[in-house]
Amino acid sequence: MKQMDVTVIGGGPAGLAAAISACKNGAATLLVEREARLGGILKQCIHDGFGVVRFGEKLSGPEYAERFIDELEKTDCEVRTLTFVTAVKQRAGGFEVHLVSRDGVETVFSKTLVLATGCRERTAKQVAIHGTRPAGVFTAGTAQHFTNLLGELPTRKCVILGSGDIGLIMARRLTLEGAAVVGVYEAKSTPSGLTRNIHQCLHDYDIPLYLSHTVTRVFGEDRLTAVEVSQVDEHMRPLPGTEEIIDCDALILSVGLIPENELAETLGVELSPATKGPVCDGQMMSMADGIFSCGNALHVNDLVDYVSESGEAAGKYAAIYTGGQRQLLDVACTNDFLYVVPQKLNLSADNSETAVYFRSREIVNDCRLVLQIDGREVFSKKYRFLRPPEMEKLTIDFSKYDLHPDSEICLRLEVARV
Amino acid sequence: MKELTCIVCPRGCTLCITGEGENLQVSGNACKRGEAFAMAEMLRPMRTICTTVRTVFPAAPVLPVRLSQEIPKDRIFDVMQEIKKITLDHAVGRGDVIIENVLGLAADVISESDLLRHIERRDEDGRCAGSDL
Numbered sequence: 001m002k003q004m005d006v007t008v009i010g011g012g013p014a015g016l017a018a019a020i021s022a023c024k025n026g027a028a029t030l031l032v033e034r035e036a037r038l039g040g041i042l043k044q045c046i047h048d049g050f051g052v053v054r055f056g057e058k059l060s061g062p063e064y065a066e067r068f069i070d071e072l073e074k075t076d077c078e079v080r081t082l083t084f085v086t087a088v089k090q091r092a093g094g095f096e097v098h099l100v101s102r103d104g105v106e107t108v109f110s111k112t113l114v115l116a117t118g119c120r121e122r123t124a125k126q127v128a129i130h131g132t133r134p135a136g137v138f139t140a141g142t143a144q145h146f147t148n149l150l151g152e153l154p155t156r157k158c159v160i161l162g163s164g165d166i167g168l169i170m171a172r173r174l175t176l177e178g179a180a181v182v183g184v185y186e187a188k189s190t191p192s193g194l195t196r197n198i199h200q201c202l203h204d205y206d207i208p209l210y211l212s213h214t215v216t217r218v219f220g221e222d223r224l225t226a227v228e229v230s231q232v233d234e235h236m237r238p239l240p241g242t243e244e245i246i247d248c249d250a251l252i253l254s255v256g257l258i259p260e261n262e263l264a265e266t267l268g269v270e271l272s273p274a275t276k277g278p279v280c281d282g283q284m285m286s287m288a289d290g291i292f293s294c295g296n297a298l299h300v301n302d303l304v305d306y307v308s309e310s311g312e313a314a315g316k317y318a319a320i321y322t323g324g325q326r327q328l329l330d331v332a333c334t335n336d337f338l339y340v341v342p343q344k345l346n347l348s349a350d351n352s353e354t355a356v357y358f359r360s361r362e363i364v365n366d367c368r369l370v371l372q373i374d375g376r377e378v379f380s381k382k383y384r385f386l387r388p389p390e391m392e393k394l395t396i397d398f399s400k401y402d403l404h405p406d407s408e409i410c411l412r413l414e415v416a417r418v
Numbered sequence: 419m420k421e422l423t424c425i426v427c428p429r430g431c432t433l434c435i436t437g438e439g440e441n442l443q444v445s446g447n448a449c450k451r452g453e454a455f456a457m458a459e460m461l462r463p464m465r466t467i468c469t470t471v472r473t474v475f476p477a478a479p480v481l482p483v484r485l486s487q488e489i490p491k492d493r494i495f496d497v498m499q500e501i502k503k504i505t506l507d508h509a510v511g512r513g514d515v516i517i518e519n520v521l522g523l524a525a526d527v528i529s530e531s532d533l534l535r536h537i538e539r540r541d542e543d544g545r546c547a548g549s550d551l
Binding site: 049176194198199204303 | 422423424425427428430432465466467468469470472479480482484491494495498512530531532533536
């Protein structure tokens with residue numbers, strides 16, 4: 001059986017960064033990707049804006065991914081494309097990874113695993129819409145695949161439900177290709193996507209955004225012919241009497257992303273209800289020893305730069321992992337946050353440069369983030385605003401706080417009173 | 419006073435613009451690029467285009483392309499018309515120019531990807547054909 005130090009599952013931006021970093025840290029590394037080409041979803045994200053944090057340049061998705069692919073080619077990493085992981089089994093000192101490809105089936109033994117399986121889009125089944133189920137209901141990512149990879153326009157006139165970033169990007173993309181985007185309808189009272197995308201994708205092309213609106217019914221037999229939209233109340237319940245029928249041939253959904261952790265679940269990896277990804281420590285290791293997680297599989301990111309960063313960390317710590325007992329402390333946060341990653345800190349590890357990622361639960365202006373240890377404020381940072389769609393990152397040196405096994409770590413937000 | 423969202427970086431600052439004509443004051447920007455963006459936005463908004471061109475290769479029917487620099491926002495659809503006229507019949511690499519100085523706007527249409535080179539290489543290897551998507 002082939003013996004590896006690190007096996008990275010998934011060849012998108014997180015997996016690419018993890019594989020490069022594992023190799024650089026001296027590990028015999030295997031990267032497994034089910035598609036024909038590396039790059040993951042970036043292959044179809046042809047718009048620019050990637051890499052501003054990392055490279056100080058506005059790159060397109062393919063450009064960003066290919067920089068990492070070029071880098072990977074310089075390493076000794078073993079890459080398997082068109083290869084699927086069918087099962088992973090825990091064994092003494094590592095994992096048995098079962099692979100299937102056009103060459104047949106193979107089992108590889110790996111000391112550690114990096115799960116870089118990305119995320120999936122929420123589908124029509126996960127949002128309650130009445131009516132028939134004709135052709136013409138797409139997730140934004142599917143519409144993007146048709147348009148940007150297959151070169152086929154999936155609609156002539158469409159309605160977009162949900163104001164997630166991919167939906168906004170597709171509103172602009174379809175308009176450029178000559179389709180009419182009637183409007184973007186968002187059930188919440190605030191947009192889900194980045195503010196800059198509202199500006200450059202909708203405002204630039206005069207595409208209206210209807211907040212507190214949702215699609216309540218779909219019409220059409222073979223192909224979608226119209227949708228019904230309604231206003232909703234503050235609990236997102238449709239208001240009777242506000243229905244409006246819109247003729248169109250497609251409904252495009254941009255209603256959220258969910259980390260993909262099917263494999264993690266078969267391994268009994270503990271998932272966080274807040275992030276839907278594995279609970280991890282500051283070294284990106286899940287609660288299962290030797291299994292690391294990164295990128296959108298860990299929590300949904302809005303910037304690929306942070307996806308790469310977490311991949312690099314996961315790859316590095318997987319490469320230098322030697323086993324041993326962990327001493328885990330909770331990193332708690334108040335209800336002011338949607339989530340904080342990592343959720344744990346391993347006292348036996350080096351926590352002098354811990355990357356902490358968080359999202360606020362609501363839009364808050366002029367606030368102060370406070371890190372409290374054993375009831376004492378040890379660190380704070382001011383923010384002019386925090387918005388749930390915009391993830392924030394902090395680097396904290398936990399090593400200087402004298403943490404002991406009974407320490408209580410908590411993050412909270414203080415909002416200035418006017 | 420006019421409010422804008424800066425699109426230069428993901429920070430997305432809210433910019434406030436006061437004054438008239440060429441005499442504008444910008445506030446709310448966290449960096450210099452925000453000021454330049456606000457000025458351009460008031461005087462002559464500039465944008466880039468990211469799209470695809472058709473190819474003759476069945477394994478990759480379209481290739482992603484973008485502009486090498488920004489063009490006036492009101493010329494976006496004119497440039498799109500030019501890009502739609504192209505069908506690529508040869509492999510190009512990432513960064514290669516596909517249309518030079520499109521419509522005299524000083525921007526080139528360039529390839530975003532090595533996709534076609536990848537396919538060329540794979541075909542030379544005699545490996546399995548089929549879609550690369």
